[in-house]
Amino acid sequence: MRVEYDAVDVTIDGATIVHDVTVSIPSGHFVGIVGPNGSGKSTLLRCLYRALTPSAGTVRVDGVDNLTVSMRLNALQVAAFTQDSPLQFDFTAAEVVATGRLPHGRAFSRDRAHDHLVCREAMLLADAQHLSERSFLSLSGGERQRVLIARAFAQEPKVLVLDEPTNHLDVHHQYAVLSAAKKLGVTVVAALHDLNLAAQYCDQLFVLGAGRLVCSGTPAEVITVDVLRRWFEIGGHIITHPRLGVPQIIFDEKEYR
Numbered sequence: 271m272r273v274e275y276d277a278v279d280v281t282i283d284g285a286t287i288v289h290d291v292t293v294s295i296p297s298g299h300f301v302g303i304v305g306p307n308g309s310g311k312s313t314l315l316r317c318l319y320r321a322l323t324p325s326a327g328t329v330r331v332d333g334v335d336n337l338t339v340s341m342r343l344n345a346l347q348v349a350a351f352t353q354d355s356p357l358q359f360d361f362t363a364a365e366v367v368a369t370g371r372l373p374h375g376r377a378f379s380r381d382r383a384h385d386h387l388v389c390r391e392a393m394l395l396a397d398a399q400h401l402s403e404r405s406f407l408s409l410s411g412g413e414r415q416r417v418l419i420a421r422a423f424a425q426e427p428k429v430l431v432l433d434e435p436t437n438h439l440d441v442h443h444q445y446a447v448l449s450a451a452k453k454l455g456v457t458v459v460a461a462l463h464d465l466n467l468a469a470q471y472c473d474q475l476f477v478l479g480a481g482r483l484v485c486s487g488t489p490a491e492v493i494t495v496d497v498l499r500r501w502f503e504i505g506g507h508i509i510t511h512p513r514l515g516v517p518q519i520i521f522d523e524k525e526y527r
């Protein structure tokens with residue numbers, strides 16, 4: 271499904287955190303929201319999965335203002351993996367993943383065989399199947415993260431929101447999880463700090479600086495020495511990935527001035 275932000279502002283407690291952001295994401299594209307700490311990436315994503323309401327502007331999913339649809343329909347369309355998924359109850363990993371089926375109206379009932387199959391597939395995709403019977407609270411940070419990503423996969427969304435999906439993961443799982451998300455073939459909107467991973471997976475990158483969209487385009491258009499210096503305050507050398515042909519950065523703080 272297509273995702274559009276149209277002149278979106280977010281103001282919290284009198285402070286405008288996101289200013290006039292307009293972006294259009296074609297159906298099935300994998301896009302990265304990048305930018306320094308506090309630039310507004312999570313805030314922008316929250317407007318898409320309705321954890322926040324813009325103070326101005328509109329977020330549209332498949333052409334429809336997402337505030338005009340029910341929370342349930344929104345959850346059928348949009349699944350989110352976020353950094354703030356507090357789980358107080360001591361569910362097993364499999365039970366946590368099963369909650370991804372709630373918007374479909376059947377977390378643990380009726381068409382159980384189908385739901386089990388979807389959850390199993392989701393756990394396999396996120397390499398979390400072997401954790402099924404483990405208590406969620408006993409899992410390591412990276413294991414929990416993969417279970418929560420599996421839950422988002424189990425939701426069978428048309429739009430997948432990933433807020434820093436790789437931050438607790440080892441290198442193998444960073445690639446595995448992003449590849450799995452790409453394999454779903456749905457629209458993916460991911461906030462990423464790792465610019466090299468972003469360049470490898472994203473069709474388009476949107477750079478936020480102090481809540482404003484300051485640069486956007488393909489990885490080749492966005493990953494430049496000037497953008498690194500100006501918006502990320504770091505120097506670097508840009509090389510080309512030998513197989514993928516996308517830009518990759520060798521960071522070099524001495525090059526920043």
Ligand SMILES: Nc1ncnc2c1ncn2[C@@H]1O[C@H](COP(=O)(O)OP(=O)(O)OP(=O)(O)O)[C@@H](O)[C@H]1O
Pocket residue numbers: 282283287305306307308309310311312313314
């Ligand atoms: N509920 C809130 N109340 C007050 N300020 C907030 C709130 N939520 C976010 N902010 C502020 O808005 C700014 C953007 O926050 P946001 O979490 O969107 O940034 P981010 O780009 O995702 O950052 P990071 O890379 O550190 O995760 C920050 O300065 C943050 O402190």
